[in-house]
Amino acid sequence: SRPGHRKLPCFLLVAVGIGCVRIFPLTKHAPLGVLRTEFGKSCCNMCCVSRDILLEGGSAVDGAIAALLCTSLVNPQSMGLGGGSIFTVRDTFGKVKTFSSRETVPQLFKADLLKGCPTSVTFITGSQWIGVPGELRGYEVVHRQYGKLPWARLFEPTIRLAREGFPMPPFLGRLLNFPIIENLVKATSLCEVFCNKNKTVLGMGDILKFPKLAETMETIAEQGADAFYTGQIGLDLIQDVKAAGGTLTMEDLKSFQVRVEDAWTVPLGDYQMHIPPPPAGGAMLAFILNIMKGFHFTPRSMEGDQKVLTYHCYIEAAKFATGQRRHVRDPVFNPKKNASYMVDSDFADRIRLLISKNRTYNNSYYNITPSPDRFGTTHVSVLAEDGSAVSVTSTINQIFGAAIYSPRTGIILNNELADFCFRAERVSAGEQPPSSMAPAILSSSSGKNTLVIGGSGGSMITTAMALSIMNHLWLGMSLKEAIAAPVVFVDGNNNVNFEPAFDKVIPIQDYPYFFNVVNAVAKEDKCITAVSDGRKQGKAAGY
Numbered sequence: 001s002r003p004g005h006r007k008l009p010c011f012l013l014v015a016v017g018i019g020c021v022r023i024f025p026l027t028k029h030a031p032l033g034v035l036r037t038e039f040g041k042s043c044c045n046m047c048c049v050s051r052d053i054l055l056e057g058g059s060a061v062d063g064a065i066a067a068l069l070c071t072s073l074v075n076p077q078s079m080g081l082g083g084g085s086i087f088t089v090r091d092t093f094g095k096v097k098t099f100s101s102r103e104t105v106p107q108l109f110k111a112d113l114l115k116g117c118p119t120s121v122t123f124i125t126g127s128q129w130i131g132v133p134g135e136l137r138g139y140e141v142v143h144r145q146y147g148k149l150p151w152a153r154l155f156e157p158t159i160r161l162a163r164e165g166f167p168m169p170p171f172l173g174r175l176l177n178f179p180i181i182e183n184l185v186k187a188t189s190l191c192e193v194f195c196n197k198n199k200t201v202l203g204m205g206d207i208l209k210f211p212k213l214a215e216t217m218e219t220i221a222e223q224g225a226d227a228f229y230t231g232q233i234g235l236d237l238i239q240d241v242k243a244a245g246g247t248l249t250m251e252d253l254k255s256f257q258v259r260v261e262d263a264w265t266v267p268l269g270d271y272q273m274h275i276p277p278p279p280a281g282g283a284m285l286a287f288i289l290n291i292m293k294g295f296h297f298t299p300r301s302m303e304g305d306q307k308v309l310t311y312h313c314y315i316e317a318a319k320f321a322t323g324q325r326r327h328v329r330d331p332v333f334n335p336k337k338n339a340s341y342m343v344d345s346d347f348a349d350r351i352r353l354l355i356s357k358n359r360t361y362n363n364s365y366y367n368i369t370p371s372p373d374r375f376g377t378t379h380v381s382v383l384a385e386d387g388s389a390v391s392v393t394s395t396i397n398q399i400f401g402a403a404i405y406s407p408r409t410g411i412i413l414n415n416e417l418a419d420f421c422f423r424a425e426r427v428s429a430g431e432q433p434p435s436s437m438a439p440a441i442l443s444s445s446s447g448k449n450t451l452v453i454g455g456s457g458g459s460m461i462t463t464a465m466a467l468s469i470m471n472h473l474w475l476g477m478s479l480k481e482a483i484a485a486p487v488v489f490v491d492g493n494n495n496v497n498f499e500p501a502f503d504k505v506i507p508i509q510d511y512p513y514f515f516n517v518v519n520a521v522a523k524e525d526k527c528i529t530a531v532s533d534g535r536k537q538g539k540a541a542g543y
Contacts (some may be wrong), residue, residue, distance in 0.1 A: 037282075039502075049157045050382060053149065059145035061089060061382035062154060065139050069158040069217070071394070073210060074169045076193075078378045078456065080410040081216070081228070083396035084134040086276050087142050088263055088439040090389040095265040096441055099140025102432045103416035104256065106249040107355060109429065110523050117421035123184055123419040125403040127246030131416035131433065132256050135320040135394065140225040141258040148389070155221035162214035162410075164328045165207040173204040180397065187243075189405040190412070204372050213410030229253045244404050246413075247452025251529035259432075263441075266343050268293060269452070270474065271442045275343075276498060278332045281436040281462050283342040288466040290348030291317040292474075299476030314470070316355040318463060318490040323336060323367035325434070326423055327494070369422070369492045377456035383521040383528065391439035391454045393461075422492075436461040442469070451479075453520035463489045468518045474499045479531045483518045 033389050049070045050063035058066075064087070064328045072080035079085075087099040088522065110116075110128045118124060143151060168176075176194060182201045194202050202208065220225050224233060225234050234253045241248045263274035266286040273289070275282025295301075301310045324342060325347040331338040341347050355366075377395035395414070396402075402415035419433035427433075439462060453469065455461040464487050471482035486499040517533040 011361060019128045025482060035420050036358045051484050058149040059146050060388040060390045061142045061381045062149045064380050064382045064390040065143060066154045066327045068394055069155060071378050073158060073162055075378045076412060077175060078410050079368060079394040079396055082133050083132035083394060085138050085392055086437050086439055088276055088391045088441050090441050092386045092388050098261050098263050099138055099142050099260040101134030103134055103414050105427050105429050105431045106132050106248050106252045107429045114420060124415050125405060127244040128242060129402050129415035129417045130246050130248055130413045132252045132520040134256055135423050136225045137256055137258050152221040157219050159214050159217045162210040165209035168204055168206050168208050170203055170249045176201050184403055188403040190400055190403055192405055192407060210410055216409045217287050233409055234436050237411060240406035240408050258512040264343055271443050274441045275438055276341045278328050279432050279434045281438040283339040283487050284462045285465055286343040288321050289319050291352050292470055294349060294352045297474045313355060315490060315496055317487060319494060320351050320367040322490050328370060330432045363494050379454040379519050381420050381452040381454055381519050381521045389441050389452045391452050392413050392442050393437040393439045393454050438462060438465060448525050451520060452524040455518040457517055460489055463487060464518050479520055481523050483531050483533055497533045
């Protein structure tokens with residue numbers, strides 16, 4: 001078996017973003033298709049946690065929540081209880097809903113907040129950037145509607161690992177080895193978790209523990225999400241945020257509400273793609289794919305000179321999408337910017353006519369306003385035996401969020417308000433920031449085929465997802481090939497950046513910073529495939 005890719009004669013597959021796992025051959029004692037993994041102190045693999053939950057009779061949502069909780073330990077720089085998430089959920093009847101628990105602007109915020117936005121790519125740290133965390137309320141709402149196992153059961157594996165500890169995950173270990181991130185950790189309260197007693201940053205081979213977070217999760221498992229939003233955990237969190245100079249209040253936590261909406265549906269040939277509405281990034285993803293759909297690409301489009309033309313058309317579509325970024329805002333507070341036009345095929349048809357096959361243009365042609373890009377997030381995709389599916393993306397925004405650790409709760413706080421930078425002229429209390437997160441579920445018209453897909457990597461999410469979907473649905477690549485294929489990314493300054501492994505048939509200059517990861521589960525007739533992106537040691541599992 002090859003890590004990251006599984007074809008199994010069964011129904012449940014899980015794909016997640018980051019894990020540290022040792023895979024052992026199947027034995028006669030193992031159920032058909034189950035990956036045997038060393039677990040406990042020596043391993044934390046989110047997909048295996050999720051798989052075990054489903055083997056006990058849990059729902060797809062149960063499995064997704066359990067995986068996310070474990071991910072908050074293995075991937076603490078990207079997501080956790082101090083952040084927010086977007087779930088796209090398909091029930092057993094085929095109905096698709098979205099649940100957004102994205103962080104919101106607190107009631108009290110710095111009046112000149114956006115004047116502090118940096119003009120270059122850098123960490124945006126500090127308490128003024130903290131949004132009201134919605135992660136746990138999101139879990140609670142989806143579990144209440146779709147959960148099968150008791151709430152407390154979903155927390156058990158993560159509580160045990162947080163308390164007992166586990167080896168430093170490889171990707172996190174490499175991140176902490178970067179001088180800029182090492183210095184960030186040393187200079188902030190993050191050092192309480194990620195430093196040794198002599199204040200040196202933990203490295204590969206060290207044991208990572210979250211004892212205070214284990215206590216917090218244990219209380220939440222017993223008392224529910226209210227322990228966070230109206231109880232002592234919330235009071236402790238607010239006390240730590242205020243000590244760091246923040247303005248978050250208990251009233252912010254008490255008033256937080258999850259947004260539950262029908263998914264937007266976009267036709268893509270034989271498939272219907274279900275995406276979260278704005279301020280999520282689903283509209284951006286749909287816009288790119290609607291443009292590309294009209295070129296009627298086939299596997300032959302990747303041969304010879306046609307390959308160069310295919311990528312040229314994609315890059316032009318991505319530039320026009322970058323030009324639409326500023327129009328993706330929270331429609332509750334910006335009713336004139338609901339971005340619904342971006343999923344309209346007629347709009348895509350008009351834009352497609354502006355794409356020249358032999359030239360490109362300056363920024364104004366694409367309506368691009370230069371802005372820095374963001375990198376972060378994590379993603380989980382789950383497909384269950386009963387046909388239900390979950391695609392969920394979660395984040396604390398940039399690496400280690402606001403770089404503020406709450407010592408009373410063990411929670412790392414987000415810097416979500418930074419997502420308003422260069423995307424808004426002002427912000428309002430209660431508003432959700434714009435996002436690139438676009439957890440999607442695609443269903444074929446026959447009902448036989450399903451693709452549960454999503455990505456992480458901040459601004460790179462829509463690029464990576466669009467290319468993976470194109471590669472698989474239209475360009476003839478297997479799901480594994482589609483996700484592994486090198487990515488081309490148009491950044492906020494209209495620069496075209498190519499992943500180092502990109503085909504040299506195209507004259508390019510490599511770009512070293514690719515944080516994109518796509519995870520997907522596909523069911524095609526009776527064959528089910530799960531692929532978790534190898535860029536960050538992703539793993540897939542099933543039974």
